[in-house]
Amino acid sequence: MLVALSMANRFDVFNAVQEPFADEAECASFLRTARDRLGVLNLSYWFLGSSSAVPDRMTWYSTYDQTYTAIYMRDFSPLRDRAFQLSFTRLLPLDWEEARAGDQTVEHIHQLAERFGIGRHGISIPIRDTGLGDALFSINFDCDSVQWGQLRREMANEAHLFGHYYHQRMKRLLGAPAPSTAFDLSPREREVLQWAAEGMTAGQTARLLKVSESAVNLYAARAMSKLRARTKTQAVAIAVRNKLLQ
Missing domain, CATH: 3.30.450.80 (Transcription factor LuxR-like, autoinducer-binding domain)
Incomplete structure (x- = not known):
């Protein structure tokens, strides 16, 4: 006890x-x-x-x-x-x-x-x-x-x-907060993270946006790099916390 x-x-x-x-x-x-x-x-x-x-x-x-x-x-x-x-x-x-x-x-x-x-x-x-x-x-x-x-x-x-x-x-x-420029996502990068936040896979997102799955993965990788995230899940969480998604 x-x-x-x-x-x-x-x-x-x-x-x-x-x-x-x-x-x-x-x-x-x-x-x-x-x-x-x-x-x-x-x-x-x-x-x-x-x-x-x-x-x-x-x-x-x-x-x-x-x-x-x-x-x-x-x-x-x-x-x-x-x-x-x-x-x-x-x-x-x-x-x-x-x-x-x-x-x-x-x-x-x-x-x-x-x-x-x-x-x-x-x-x-x-x-x-x-x-x-x-x-x-x-x-x-x-x-x-x-x-x-x-x-x-x-x-x-x-x-x-x-x-x-x-x-x-x-x-x-x-340390100090990271500069806001680190979160300068393109519209397409935001879209990919937005659909990931909704539970969509890369393949589902590709069909929805009418682009290739490799393109979706590229957008996700760029977003992860800008947000300094190790995984797409972490990138989504960072974007949500910083009000980058709707």
Whole structure:
């Protein structure tokens, strides 16, 4: 049974080293250390903005099993995860129970996560940083449903504080927002991403636009390059976040 102590008592976020993270290895290592000192199951940090220092690739640091994170990015990503949409409609943390309610995709994601040792209970803290971009910090717990209600009440405020503390240490690594010229997509590139966002394959998009499938793939590749995305799914997510699609 997880005994809920004050997060501030178990990890003093004010007297801990407050220098910005030097590199990606340090911020990832810090999450693992914090997870163990806090006595929680997992910690996760997403940066959803655009950065010139760290190319926008849906920056994600977590203590989750790496096989799970690879499957999540391949099959879902934040674009299909309703938890992200819900988180940014509020100021307060999102209880994962609320995200699962009535949403089969989120339920499927959580069932997959449980197979890789990720607990069913957690909270996600939205972080809005004007001029830099949005972030989402999540804390995952190992407890049953009866314990969860009390644990959430006791730790919500401290979890919120810790999420913002971590984001502050990330800011120098993330750097300044990327120039808007990096998002100068052509009309055809926007069309291809728009139809990809609707679930169309390259072949379906080609038939719809009356062009070859190779042309569609070329437009998608150009859009990915301009948006500094590693996959078409990431390019779509970046375009949606930056309001480049209708």
